[in-house]
Amino acid sequence: MKSMLQKTIRAIFQLIYPKLCFACSKYPVLQDCSICISCQYKITPTNYHQLADNPVLERFWGRVELQHASSSFEFIKGGLLQNLIHHLKYENRPEVGVELGKMHGSRLVKTEPYNSVDFIIPVPLHAHRKHKRGYNQAAMFAEGLSISMRKTWTGSHLIRTENTQTQTQKSRIGRFENVEKAFEVVSPERLRNKHLLLVDDVITTGATLEACAIKLLEVEGVKVSVVAIALAG
Numbered sequence: 001m002k003s004m005l006q007k008t009i010r011a012i013f014q015l016i017y018p019k020l021c022f023a024c025s026k027y028p029v030l031q032d033c034s035i036c037i038s039c040q041y042k043i044t045p046t047n048y049h050q051l052a053d054n055p056v057l058e059r060f061w062g063r064v065e066l067q068h069a070s071s072s073f074e075f076i077k078g079g080l081l082q083n084l085i086h087h088l089k090y091e092n093r094p095e096v097g098v099e100l101g102k103m104h105g106s107r108l109v110k111t112e113p114y115n116s117v118d119f120i121i122p123v124p125l126h127a128h129r130k131h132k133r134g135y136n137q138a139a140m141f142a143e144g145l146s147i148s149m150r151k152t153w154t155g156s157h158l159i160r161t162e163n164t165q166t167q168t169q170k171s172r173i174g175r176f177e178n179v180e181k182a183f184e185v186v187s188p189e190r191l192r193n194k195h196l197l198l199v200d201d202v203i204t205t206g207a208t209l210e211a212c213a214i215k216l217l218e219v220e221g222v223k224v225s226v227v228a229i230a231l232a233g
């Protein structure tokens with residue numbers, strides 16, 4: 001009875017103050033959604049996951065051996081996706097990451113080698129930063145992917161042990177040296193011979209993903225693929 005009343009109150013509230021799409025800030029969305037139908041069509045998939053050669057793979061050439069690497073959506077400065085990523089990272093909107101993951105996962109799971117993934121692993125945040133934001137944005141994307149791919153995601157096998165300095169002022173080499181020793185694998189025996197999908201929000205230099213992949217590849221028989229929401233820079 002109480003929940004019925006709560007639902008009614010929420011519905012009335014929604015009529016008076018509709019929740020607006022986090023991408024365009026124009027159209028109302030349902031309570032459980034964050035992206036309006038119009039924006040869902042306008043946010044363009046890269047389809048990099050279907051290409052044997054793509055700009056994300058190129059970024060990792062000669063650095064680390066990956067099964068495949070791709071980003072989900074076209075990133076345009078000042079565009080709809082940038083608004084969404086801003087909400088995900090700075091406006092306490094973890095559901096944006098889940099929704100983008102759900103949108104992309106249904107496409108990803110139809111393509112090799114992503115269809116053979118055993119576990120989805122988000123790039124970890126250091127505990128201090130996670131505490132500050134309240135959640136790990138890469139884990140939210142991983143959660144959305146896991147729902148539509150029907151694969152398990154786990155945030156407990158790859159952890160961040162060092163809180164590295166902020167990355168923005170550093171060169172690619174400087175960034176890699178900065179993060180190289182920041183990660184650790186927990187219970188590696190459970191990852192043995194598994195195909196892992198390493199997930200992040202935005203790829204800039206790729207240094208963080210590279211350091212994580214190198215760490216995971218130290219486990220016997222592990223294969224690593226990479227996917228991010230977007231490629232920037």
Ligand SMILES: [Zn+2]
Binds near residue numbers: 021023025037040
């Ligand atoms: Zn919209």
